[in-house]
């Protein structure tokens with residue numbers, strides 16, 4: 001019999017006692033829902049969810065019930081408990097944000113930035129692109145024409161933040177044209193009260209020509225200084241998407257996003273996207289609404305798009321995003337993650353995973369603090385972290401950003417007043 005000193009058979013001895021999740025709290029802070037995962041070790045994890053308070057917040061206790069008592073550092077175990085009850089928005093959104101808070105805890109517990117747990121960084125600066133971010137000093141406060149929008153984009157390139165890629169809404173995504181035109185006169189629709197998110201019908205020649213002209217006029221102002229992407233739909237019929245994609249080929253745009261399906265459509269239309277992508281040299285992009293890697297398989301394996309853009313706050317979190325990026329890379333497909341409404345914590349999480357992405361990485365859509373006082377209630381962001389269109393990766397444990405509880409507490413409503421307590 002092997003000599004075994006007293007106590008060595010005790011699995012508790014020498015082994016790290018597992019941490020347990022004791023609570024998952026939520027609060028509305030500014031335009032975001034914030035999540036706090038509480039543990040019995042005194043380590044908290046934080047994340048944010050897109051600003052859909054009324055239908056997101058009530059779901060949080062449902063998913064909380066699946067992970068209370070689990071070890072938050074076993075992120076995948078927690079995710080397996082919740083994924084089976086997930087779906088496209090809003091359910092997947094809650095699961096996704098919980099995932100990012102779990103990684104925050106895992107990193108803090110290990111004393112390392114999350115990127116170390118996702119395989120380590122391959123870049124020190126992560127490129128971002130402008131989506132909804134606006135500069136207070138922009139030349140046009142309410143830009144209407146393509147030229148005014150383009151001049152604002154040039155300004156975003158000239159300020160210290162220095163964005164090198166910008167995304168603009170086009171046609172369906174703008175709710176129609178930039179001019180005062182009745183959107184219903186631009187296609188042959190079943191009449192609808194919501195033109196933006198309904199599937200469209202065949203476009204008129206005016207609609208196609210003006211959309212192409214919109215791109216051409218912006219490109220004429222911006223030139224090659226800033227890469228231009230266009231969030232176009234969803235709602236295009238495949239043939240109209242092709243007419244648009246071919247029409248803008250001379251302007252070498254970064255991508256056309258969500259033409260056929262996308263935003264708030266709980267399906268991918270990979271078969272239709274493939275036909276579009278195979279017939280144009282304009283890069284085709286989709287993916288921000290999709291939950292889980294399984295729903296990217298057809299898009300990726302069929303080469304149905306050139307670029308995928310999962311949002312970590314919808315797809316199932318940052319590890320899910322990483323796995324999709326790797327699989328896309330195997331198929332020669334680019335990665336440009338979505339991130340409009342995920343706030344400062346979302347930006348921090350995107351920076352962590354962006355640092356680890358393979359070579360197919362282009363840029364993530366830059367989420368920002370809204371309102372701007374968000375930057376006063378968090379700690380950990382380095383000075384000038386966004387310069388020349390890149391976020392410099394920082395090395396604090398977890399996602400590297402946390403609340404200043406004293407300052408943040410002032411923004412809690414009566415309903416959420418115990419968010420930081422316990």
Ligand SMILES: [Mg+2]
Nearest residue numbers: 231257258288
């Ligand atoms: Mg979009």
